Amino acid sequence: WLRLWNLTWFWFDESFILFVAYFSTMSAKLSALHSDSYVEVSQYRDQHFKGNRKEQEKLLNQSNTLYVGNLSFYTTEEQVHELFSKSGDVKRIIIGLDKVKKTACGFCFVEYYARGDAEHAMRFINGTRLDDRIIRTDWDAGFKEGRQYGRGKSGGQVRDEYRQDYDPARGGYGKLAQQHPPVESRNTY
């Protein structure tokens, strides 16, 4: 068996404790116990990414930036900053905008100084509420100019083009449903 030294530094506010895991002759690493599923990269891949899949994976795995979705259109940068600062120092926030109206359209990017802080956000802020809505975070390859705009035909996000439900915090009905309102009654015979 190879001798594997694992050195992990943990920062405990201002103090640090050096953790040294064992020679593998002493005890196993037990991958079963080191599950960290909230930090895993999701299946989503930005189709507009400029570069090959391998580069994209690399950037996602070392990214300090999170995409945040399902925001209310009315959620402000200040609110996002307050919430996401709970997992560490936030470097910048870019609020997603409707391409046409240039108003908030329900998503944003949060960039941290340290990846570890972004990981904590994935573990503890993802799936909790902001402005009474369950928000979703995902790794992002990194902000580039232009990515702050929605890619839906109407200018907002794609998901708001096609959804059928009524969401007052996201412009009401989906854009398609607004143009072609659903039929009043559906009788099944």
Next chain:
Amino acid sequence: MSRRRHSDENDGGQAHKRRRTSEPIEIEDRLESLICRVGEKSTSSLESNLEGLAGVLEADLPNYKNKILRILCAVARLLPEKLTVYTTLVGLLNARNYNFGGEFVEAMIRQLKETLKNNLYNEAVYLVRFLSDLVNCHVIAAPSMVAMFENFVSVTQEEDVPQVRSDWFVYVVLSCLPWVGKELYEKKDVEMDRLLSQIEGYLKRRVKTHVQMLQVWTAEKPHPQEEYLDCLWAQIQKLKKDRWQERHILRPYIAFDSVLCEALQHNLPPFTPPGHMPDAQYPMPRVVFRMFDYTDAPEGPVMPGSHSVERFVIEENLHCIIKTHWKERKTCAAQLLSYPGKNKIPLNYHIVEVIFGELFQLPTPPHIDVLYTTLLIELCKLQPGSLPQVLAQATEMLYMRLDTMNTTCIDRYGKPILYIYCLRNNFHQHFLLFFPYSRLINWFSHHLSNFQFRWSWDDWADCLTVDLEKPKPKFVKEVLEKSMRLSYHQRIVDIVPPTFSVLIPAEPIFIYKYLDETASTLPGYQLSITLGNAIKNRATNEEILTILKEVPNPNQEDDDDEGESFNPLKIDVFLQTLLHLAAKSFSHSFSALAKFHEILKTLADSDEGKLHTLKVIYEVWRNHPQMIAVLVDKMIRTQIVDCAAVANWLFSQDMAHEFTRLYIWEILHSTIRKMNKHVQKIQKELEEAKDKLEKQQLKRRDSGDDEDMDKNSEDEDGQLEEQIERLQEKVESAQSEQKNLFLVIFQRFIMLLTEHLVRCETGSVDISTPWYKNCVDRLQQIFLMHHVTIQQYMGTLENLLFTAELDHHILAVYQQFCALQL
């Protein structure tokens, strides 16, 4: 939430080499999985699962013995909450294969030695406990376990060692007794009695003199404190009185008694505790956080008493579960709620108490604060009918105790109030009455924001009847302010009763001095208009500077041609106008700061300039503390102001009326953290450069003499050496700045406290005003939160600031900190 199987890739570590044949890997993974998962929810009984697993492992021993040994050693160390499940498994294996049992014991002893050598004291406790429970499984002979305990307790006879060392060895022995006390007493009662009386003697010797200065901020003498070791001793004594009858711990080995008692036992090799090393980091003693007792759980099972060993075992196990599963909040919540034996205890109360205990731990919680908020939310999701009520009850209790927190240690029912306690290494125990309010405020507001801010505010109407500086109204105000940051002003107005309007935070709007014509008489008014237009028309920095040259300097008698010296009016006009134009959002303001960075740096060039810059920021944004905090942060990072300036500003007379507000301290701690991170970053760069040089030199030495290589590598070396020198200077300069920052902070504290004490003395007034207590708290907090950094500068602190001439009230805080030797 996708639950993909954890991948084989290490995060950033060495690549995992796959063997050519995948079978052995698969079997090893399977073994790991089988062993890790035994004891979890299953359609079969635990006993049949253990029996089955023992059979499988026995069959695999010929080929996978070492792997199995390593896995079992690992679960002993990493899954202490499943201790008895694994000791039973080892017992079964030992019964089937005596040699394996012996090898396992040897491996455990080796592992114990390693953990102690590496300062992993918490894990060492789990290992010793595992060994002791192996006595119950007939793997280890009781007399040899007693002998190990005797060796541990003999550490109390050592001289000139830190008390925390002997404390720890005593703790280990006592903490095993709930599991193995009965068995050991049955086999070796004389020796055990001697052991316990030795421990008793030691605990009595641990001096408990309260430093008299503490009476400054305690109204009454505290009752005997429930310090962790005292509490455990009381629990063990009660257990002994109950003839070691312990009914809470799940003991699967009982079902296998007939098999296990046939097994041959092993003797533990004589184990000498490793000697004290100067760099040893024994665990800090702690107070057992308690907020509930049997009167608090209204229906259902009764909560075990504070001196019952059940309480100890439950708390230990719950802490262990959090430690094991902290990254996986849903699993963690599920594991907490499926605690074995949960039907006999008010589990929700235990869980809430343990979680709050971690959240309020000093100096810092074991995990990041936000983990606890989210974990509690997951628990509420799984137990929507019961857990929210327990949380509400807990919050209510903490609110009720706000008033008494810093004045007495016990409430009027004689219950020890929660408090935090730290032990000095040598002889004296010092008590810190300090509760981390800010964590409670942050938790509560964040929690509420996940539940539509629903709360029975009227229950807290009593906070409206007292002076708003008192703890209760202050607490509510801070909660509302934090809640507003997570939502918006009107929301807060809507969620509280109208009577609470006095506690609602101000609307976070910009206050512009030069807003309209009513300001036309102000000296900078005209210029503010000119400047505003220039900025809106995208004037260059040069053009702006030209405009600014026109600003008269109220501080100067004669004209300064360059206009370079500190000009408060210039700063005022420019900054107010700029920030007003950029007031829309954080991003707008950050852009503004970035665009005019050069001008701002120039204007703020002196200490006075920096101070005035901060003053202006406060003036315009005083209704929006969140904005102040982010602007100050940005200005430090872009070096428009420095950390010392921020500290001076926070302590300045202009900010005195804000001194007790939470955001002030958040800015100060954040500033200190930035300073610390800055120093660490440069130190790291220096270390890396040094390593690089060393590697380079080694390579050269190894590669032998080659003329060409010599010249190039000499150049490289030279470059690196220069870089190292530069970095060394940078480190020294950064450390100097860091030291200065703490000097400034402590100096200002001393000034403020001294003023207060003198004023009270001359006026014959009691010094213990809410302001004073708050201030002392804050000072203690600085010491506690940044003790590692501060300790580097103790010499300077003592020589320059905390001298014998200082008022003894203030000096006491410093002396306590030294005594803590954290």
